Amino acid sequence: MSSWLAADIDLWWFGPTDADVFAAWGQVLGAAFTLAAVLVALSVSVVDGRRWRAERRDQEVTQARLVLVDLTEARSFRLVITNHSASPVMHLTVENVQAWSGGVRSTRWVLPEWLYPGELWHQSVRIQEVMAPGDAISFKYNPEWPEVPDHPFPTAVSVTYSFTDAAGLRWRRTDYEEPERVLAQQTPRWFRRRRGQSSSGTQAGSAE
Incomplete structure (x- = not known):
């Protein structure tokens, strides 16, 4: 393991931080951003699905x-x-x-x-x-x-x-x-x- 990974990392907002802790926080933040992206994609899909169903029904009822x-x-x-x-x-x-x-x-x-x-x-x-x-x-x-x-x-x-x-x-x-x-x-x-x-x-x- 490189010496800089083994050493504590001095972060001004946390102070001295262990490298493993820093890596764990990075994973947590990465997972949070991934989840947010998935939620945004799902919401867009739901909105598009509702719009598609509304447009389809509007076409169906045209003659009626x-x-x-x-x-x-x-x-x-x-x-x-x-x-x-x-x-x-x-x-x-x-x-x-x-x-x-x-x-x-x-x-x-x-x-x-x-x-x-x-x-x-x-x-x-x-x-x-x-x-x-x-x-x-x-x-x-x-x-x-x-x-x-x-x-x-x-x-x-x-x-x-x-x-x-x-x-x-x-x-x-x-x-x-x-x-x-x-x-x-x-x-x-x-x-x-x-x-x-x-x-x-x-x-x-x-x-x-």
Whole structure:
């Protein structure tokens, strides 16, 4: 070992310091700087990942934002959903219609043009299998009031509807709010049950 390593090192802030102690402190500082560099790299990676996911979702929802409900005719018990995008959407379903007349809120609703045999009131109903670009679907709705309202016509209406975009992604939207993704496990039971019944009916018809 060189004589200068064996000797004490005189540091003005510590005074005489053993060389081994000095080397150990150097390792500690080196490890600290390495850890700091790793933490900085991880934070940058996390920020970049969040930005990438946000940009990806913004691209995914582009078409869904262009499927809009028009509430301007709500007082006449008629609503319109229009596909303003350049691609078709599928399986347009009205999931809920909530109406208000003054301070009275509706308890149930029905789309009289889409009644199924034996059904009087809907929880949801698919009104269009495929909507081409620019297509508009107009439909009437009837609310049921818990008491006689002060006004004969609704003063406000809220509509929740869902559809599948051209990329095969399912979306749910309420009025003019931002569309929300509907994952497979979030598909309503009525949708899975009715789809299964439809498939069974088709197979039975084919067999006949």
